[in-house]
Amino acid sequence: MTDSDSGFVGFVKAFARRQYFWGIVAIILLLVVNLLKDPTYLAITVSGSGNLVGNLIDILRAAAPIMMIAVGMCLVVATGGIDLSVGSVMAVAGAVAMEFLASAGGSVASAFGALGLVILVSGALGLVNGLLVSVVGLQPFISTLILMLAGRGLAKVITGGQNTAANNEAFNWIANGRVLGLPVVFILALIIVIVVGLVVRRSALGLMIEAIGMDAKAARLAGVNRRALLFAVYIVGGILAGIAGVFATASVMTVDISRTGYQLELDAILAVVIGGTSLAGGKFNISGAAIGALLIATLDKTVVFLGVSSSATPAFKAIIIVVLCLLQSERVRNLIRRRRTVPDVTKEVVPV
Template identity: 55%
Template sequence: MNRVKSALRTPWFWAIVGIAVLLLINTIKNPAYLAISVNPTTGMLTGNVLDILRISAPIIMIALGMTFVIATGGIDLSVGSMMAVGGAVAMQTMSGMDGSQPVGEMLIAIGLALALAIVLGAINGFLVAVVGLQPFITTLIMMLAARGIARVITSGQNTDAKNEPFRLLANGQIFGIPTSFVLAIAIVVLIALAMRRTALGLMIESIGINPHASRLAGIRPRPILIGVYILSAALAAVGGLFSVSEVMTVSVGGTGNLMELDAILAVVIGGTSLAGGKFSIVGSTIGALLIATLNKTVLFLGIPAAATPAFKALVIIVLVLLQSERVRSWAMGRAKSPGTPSTPAPPAAEPAAPVSKEVVA
């Protein structure tokens, strides 16, 4: 019973419930929704579940980076534009090469994309940690600037390229699982080990809980703040690489558009408070899977584009309410039968007889 109560109080438990409910709804509409088959042309596995895993990879990346920024009490609204920058650099780099060495060209493109994202993330961190600008304003400006940089890189045009190793990042499989999802989970595990096996995770949480107290404890917040914004930008660029490798085209206006909202929702659903402090890497990953499942469900059910935001908002509101301890307590109280007699209180103990003060001779 204690384990059940503990699970109910875990925020990402309800995200798992939400994923299960969405899959159930899709299965009711099409009993073969969860079926996995082999593509006779490519010999690879195909199915809706694999599609969900593939499209979740970019969301996992930006949600992971957003987790640490939010844990410090900040916010990063530029992750969607960082995805566009990463994709633009990669596509523009590979489009200008002859394709004679596809693996080397892919590595060069990925390296340049990550390098530019790291520089932009360092600018975000510098403005927040050193200059003292508010994270909301800083990253809002960078959201516009990074999107503009992506347009400059591609001359404002959608850019495509041909590189088979790069295309397999999203369209390939490892033991039947999409390559991008496997790489995303590997990155999550590596960063989780770095955060939990060292003091870095605790220092990030301490800055989010009380920056002044953490400074008195000997923690230098500036390098850590700069580091989390660099990490967020780099992971967003990786998410952009996953996104453009699926179609081998970058759309400077569409790649990463509004993805920062999905990242924030995934982090909050996973249990990380927007006020900063303790974070949950597992929760953010499950939250990203929920967002991917929700996006896939919207398409599968054929919900009109005009009603899509309302449908997503309804699902997320229900999940957030289920996470609320106050709402669950109220629901449990209403569930009790009003006619059930309350347990009688134990009878009061008889008052002790007064002790005689007479002394027996």
């Protein structure tokens, strides 16, 4: 074996040890299953307007809002917390945007105004979570559960209990527009993921977030401002959830209070776990969370494509996620390795 072969093999082995490796494998297997049913499943065509059209493009578009909330969830979980309110924040963000656009008209300035208002309101909701966790001292589960329940009520107050629609081409372009044939919504999500990843990994911020997740007391003694960091991650999580709400509502220019963001907090948590972030805190992986979001979107599309009944869909998803998490488990993999290397002691040893 040449040195180049050894280097390549070493790279492959190192990559295979990453927890999100199995997420990539799962995406490939799901696509293969879909190909077996329809050999043209992965076909991508160019429409008359020059846009790329196909199932893969639909998966990328569906993954964008999940990527947003998964990245925010990733940072929150790294501190040892959890955010159950992201789905409700999406509904509030959609309600704010649609109500604003319904009265502000269809100009480009109105679209930017709606985006700014969404960021402000969703950041404020994240601030509430940070306040309850870091200042009041409530458990993150309880704090975000409060906003999870209250958020949809707030969205109903904003819209008067009605599904609100609006017309604004610039705002609609965010979800349905294309750049170089690719969905704008996915490009924006990818840019945000890259920016957040660079900020937390190219600075000491990521290390400090992991430090308070591993040992908050030791981090405080080392001079880490735990309270400020908790405020920051919950505000960022709220803003990213608000952006996800924009992605979800801009595609149809209507906010459905009861459905927008419904149970997406569960998908975000699954994406984070698939990506290799420990729910115990102290470790996070932004790129892994993005891959987990792509897997969730692929799985959702596969369920629909295979015609799995709506009543069996949760069980179908649960089985795949459980198998994937078992494959990622270091304890399970070590057990398999030991079973392979344990000698056969059942054979009788004959003395010489």
